[in-house]
Amino acid sequence: MQKGLLKTEPVAEEGEDAVTMLSAPEALTEEEQEELRRELTKVEEEIQTLSQVLAAKEKHLAELKRKLGISSLQEFKQNIAKGWQDVTATNAYKKTSETLSQAGQKASAAFSSVGSVITKKLEDVKNSPTFKSFEEKVENLKSKVGGAKPAGGDFGEVLNSTANATSTMTTEPPPEQMT
Numbered sequence: 001m002q003k004g005l006l007k008t009e010p011v012a013e014e015g016e017d018a019v020t021m022l023s024a025p026e027a028l029t030e031e032e033q034e035e036l037r038r039e040l041t042k043v044e045e046e047i048q049t050l051s052q053v054l055a056a057k058e059k060h061l062a063e064l065k066r067k068l069g070i071s072s073l074q075e076f077k078q079n080i081a082k083g084w085q086d087v088t089a090t091n092a093y094k095k096t097s098e099t100l101s102q103a104g105q106k107a108s109a110a111f112s113s114v115g116s117v118i119t120k121k122l123e124d125v126k127n128s129p130t131f132k133s134f135e136e137k138v139e140n141l142k143s144k145v146g147g148a149k150p151a152g153g154d155f156g157e158v159l160n161s162t163a164n165a166t167s168t169m170t171t172e173p174p175p176e177q178m179t
Helices: 018-023 030-068 072-088 091-126 129-146 155-170
Strands: none
Touching: 072 091, 129 155
8 A cells, every 4th residue: 555645645734835735845755755756647547547548549430430431420310310219218208298298188178168168159159149230230231222132141141241332332433445
């Protein structure tokens, strides 16, 4: 076991200069300092070797991908697909998806219910005495303006024919025909 590697640093006391404490070397013997220098050199060499090995592995990886025809874009797409697959596999996603599905079903039911209520209200309005009276007045206007037509046309036809009759009555000939 090597001495000095696992020593704990003292904590600065109140009023003590922490910078001085950190920059001051520990009281090491010449032998311990030499041991640490050798270890430092060894670790630096290992880091250099690992960097070279990593660079060689990355070069080999790039060559294999090139031979297989794997482009950066394909790799990116695969990473995205894998990431999405990982996301959809999480419990949070499953719970959120289920909750949103239920909310969608409830919203759909609510909209359907609102649509039914609106349809019912429109039917009620159409069958109301006020609407019937208005419809009769439009029929009377239609018969006065457009002549006698068989009764029983639907309300949309009545409005269209009334609008057409009114527009033909009020249309003046173009200015060039007036002279």
